[in-house]
Amino acid sequence: MSVSAPLLTIDNLCFDFDGQTEKTVNALELSVKKGEIVCILGASGCGKTTVLNLIAGLLKPKSGSINMHAEAGKKNSIGYIFQSDPLFPWRTVEGNLMLAFDLNKSLDRNRAKETMQQYLSMFHLNSQILTKYPTQLSGGMRQRVSIIQSLMFDPELLLLDEPFSALDYYTKLSLEEEFCQLVKEKNKAAILVTHDIEEAVSMGTRAFIMSGGKLAREFHIKQETQGLDNTRGTEEFAKHYREIWSELKTIISG
Numbered sequence: 718m719s720v721s722a723p724l725l726t727i728d729n730l731c732f733d734f735d736g737q738t739e740k741t742v743n744a745l746e747l748s749v750k751k752g753e754i755v756c757i758l759g760a761s762g763c764g765k766t767t768v769l770n771l772i773a774g775l776l777k778p779k780s781g782s783i784n785m786h787a788e789a790g791k792k793n794s795i796g797y798i799f800q801s802d803p804l805f806p807w808r809t810v811e812g813n814l815m816l817a818f819d820l821n822k823s824l825d826r827n828r829a830k831e832t833m834q835q836y837l838s839m840f841h842l843n844s845q846i847l848t849k850y851p852t853q854l855s856g857g858m859r860q861r862v863s864i865i866q867s868l869m870f871d872p873e874l875l876l877l878d879e880p881f882s883a884l885d886y887y888t889k890l891s892l893e894e895e896f897c898q899l900v901k902e903k904n905k906a907a908i909l910v911t912h913d914i915e916e917a918v919s920m921g922t923r924a925f926i927m928s929g930g931k932l933a934r935e936f937h938i939k940q941e942t943q944g945l946d947n948t949r950g951t952e953e954f955a956k957h958y959r960e961i962w963s964e965l966k967t968i969i970s971g
């Protein structure tokens with residue numbers, strides 16, 4: 718696959734839940750390349766989580782197509798970090814991270830442990846955390862563990878549904894930065910649903926506003942210092958923020 722070829726293409730995607738009069742997703746188009754973080758904003762209930770569920774294969778499109786152009790031989794090319802905390806409270810951190818490997822004995826456990834250690838250090842977590850239970854962790858630590866859990870199979874595309882919304886401001890900033898670095902270093906792609914315009918501007922290479930079942934408006938936010946909190950004071954940052962907020966206000970107020 719060439720460097721500029723898309724990893725994911727979505728064409729004319731339509732979806733409605735049974736009994737709905739209007740389509741939740743209506744002729745949606747999207748194409749995502751490796752190295753990109755695509756952010757989706759929009760009013761509550763406009764269909765953002767539904768789009769992620771469709772991409773993850775948890776819902777079936779009524780029409781249109783979703784194609785992953787994964788590397789040859791790659792099966793687990795999508796990782797999903799859900800809106801709610803997905804960790805099992807009765808398993809330790811290590812038990813949660815190794816869950817799939819415990820269930821499927823044919824997978825390479827030693828390699829998985831190496832991967833686990835690598836991500837723990839990338840997300841600034843001490844390996845003492847492995848014996849702890851999710852309730853013994855702070856919200857920021859739990860969210861880091863959830864992200865690592867979704868990375869254990871080395872997916873090419875990460876889907877994130879408001880992953881940092883429940884965190885305090887400082888934890889949120891450092892996790893946003895760590896996540897951007899991960900996408901760059903490992904050459905992955907991500908689709909991030911958020912209500913936070915600052916998050917979209919500081920993390921995204923592109924941002925979309927979802928409305929009427931489509932990605933109705935697109936903003937290009939290419940910044941050299943993407944993900945770093947010192948972008949927040951720049952005029953470029955403020956300009957993107959104003960543009961997105963003005964459009965969102967118009968859409969939300971109907």
Ligand SMILES: Nc1ncnc2c1ncn2[C@@H]1O[C@H](COP(=O)(O)OP(=O)(O)OP(=O)(O)O)[C@@H](O)[C@H]1O
Nearest residue numbers: 734735741759760761762763764765766767768800
């Ligand atoms: N399982 C379901 N059955 C029927 N309708 C549903 C179901 N899940 C979601 N919906 C409806 O589909 C629409 C889109 O929901 P979705 O969860 O995708 O919105 P969202 O944009 O993620 O909202 P939020 O920002 O509040 O998370 C809403 O009107 C919702 O009520």
Ligand SMILES: [Mg+2]
Nearest residue numbers: 765766800878
């Ligand atoms: Mg949602």
